[in-house]
Amino acid sequence: MLTVFGATGNTGSVVVERLLAAGAKVRAVVRDRDKGAALAAKGAELVVGDVTDAALVARALEGAEGAYLIVPPDLQARDLLAKSRSIVAGYVEGLRRAKVPHAVFLSSVGAQHEAGTGPTRLSHQAEVALRAVGGTRFTFVRAPFFMENLLASAHPMRSDGVLPVLGGGESFAMPMVAAHDLGDVAADALLAPPSATEIVEVRGPRDRSFVEAAAIASEILGREVTARVVPIDAIVPALTSTGMSENVASLFRELSEGAARGLLAYEGAGRTVRGRVTLEEVLRRGLAPSDASSVVRRVFDEVVNQRRTELLPELFAADYEGPQGGRGPASFGALVDTLRGGFPDIQYVLDEVIAQGDRVAVRWSWSGTHRGTFRTFAPTGRTITHRGMSFFELRGGRITRSWTELDRQAFAEQLSA
Structure with a gap:
């Protein structure tokens, strides 16, 4: 246990x-x-x-x-x-x-x-x-x-174009x-x-500065975001104005002084x-508008590639209908589990994403090592590559239906050759 x-x-x-x-x-x-x-x-x-x-x-x-x-x-x-x-x-x-x-x-x-x-x-x-x-x-x-x-600074970045930096060092890659x-x-x-x-x-993956973070946020939000220093003596008043206790705010002032x-x-x-997760991924996930294409990208990038199945209820509607007749978010999770059971290191690459309103089409490719039993195919130890297209329909920012078109015969030939 x-x-x-x-x-x-x-x-x-x-x-x-x-x-x-x-x-x-x-x-x-x-x-x-x-x-x-x-x-x-x-x-x-x-x-x-x-x-x-x-x-x-x-x-x-x-x-x-x-x-x-x-x-x-x-x-x-x-x-x-x-x-x-x-x-x-x-x-x-x-x-x-x-x-x-x-x-x-x-x-x-x-x-x-x-x-x-x-x-x-x-x-x-x-x-x-x-x-x-x-x-x-x-x-x-x-x-x-x-x-x-x-x-935590998403609101000032969106509304004022400001990324607050406590105490300075905004250009220092940390x-x-x-x-x-x-x-x-x-x-x-x-x-x-x-x-x-x-x-x-x-x-x-690499050290980054607050100035770089502001530049990334600018690209995501479509507006200029600037890293702005909160002077040491202004840290406690600034943080307590957000509801933080004076005790905790004082510790963050000490933290900034210690960093310097x-x-x-x-x-x-x-x-x-x-680690592998980039600053771009984290900021895009937290700042990007929740349009249909970004929801679908998260399915491939986070649920499948990063194994974050805890996100399924956030991305899929409760009445979701899957490609094999499965119902609910868990049915998509079961498909992911089946894939990962056969190909534990599987990674998808999105070659093209086209969105029109609440409909999204994705042309993808993936590769993975066949280390586990996949359906009726015993492990071969081979690196398998595959291509296909998936289609998604959304309602209220959640996926309600998906289906996939792929060359099943070519896939089976790789596993049985």
Whole structure:
């Protein structure tokens, strides 16, 4: 059994999907039973409650062979570090009681520093506390700036053409990573635990600046977006005006000052992993208008290529009719599972997308290694390529019907030759 805290969150949802796809038994800890319903339908055992409840944490860890631990952000906390330490204390006690052999903790770049890093101080304190748990090996996944954090400024980018940058450094290329890549790193560690406690320093495909992010947003939104510095002394008033507590806002000021001093740098300990999701993908997903073609692109890019089947209810209507008579979003998910069962590394490329109102036509190609049984065809180990066209009808931004035209005989010949 593998326990995942924050199972419906940005990283936790990826971890759960990966573990379930690998055939692992998963216990998903969620705050909202309704939000966890899709995971339960896929076979996850649900534990409903909050990580601030130490007794619930202990129950969730009972019998677990591994666990994914996070400290969820609380931007309204009166004392964020104290609340976070309490959550970590609950993890420590639960791990000791249950004698969990391995756990992954979502930490931060700069966790090697005890002070001067704002909310990142929690990562330092957590790593110290967790390392003291006897009998448990840890994978500390140290994350840099989340690309998704830029989407908190979606409104000023759309309405005013402004991307706020706290404290300066807008032209400096810094490490950024997508939440999906962090989830993949965590899932990999849970599926293949290390022999000893390790640090994994994660980076995105390449370092990016806020000026570059603004340029990407400009292209997506069709208007100029400029990276504008919020001076150090204006950070707390600016953040509290959005509803953030003064305590948390002050920590973000400290974070900006620490970044300027070079404290948010990689330690060089452990191993380094680079993610695959680009800043362009994250910003386009968060900023682009939800037109029919963008919905269909997300199906191929995220649901199929990135295995993000948790997005199915968002992209497909409840009364969706599939190409083989299947009904509902889950029927499309079943098609994806069948494809990935035969070709685990399958990747689609969209060669042409044509949209007319709520109808979309896609000319695509894919390649993948035939490593599993696909329908009646036993694994051949060959790299298979295939081309075809798919057609989609949408209503209210969700897909209601799809069908595909392809050369089935040519496909079968590749598998049987």
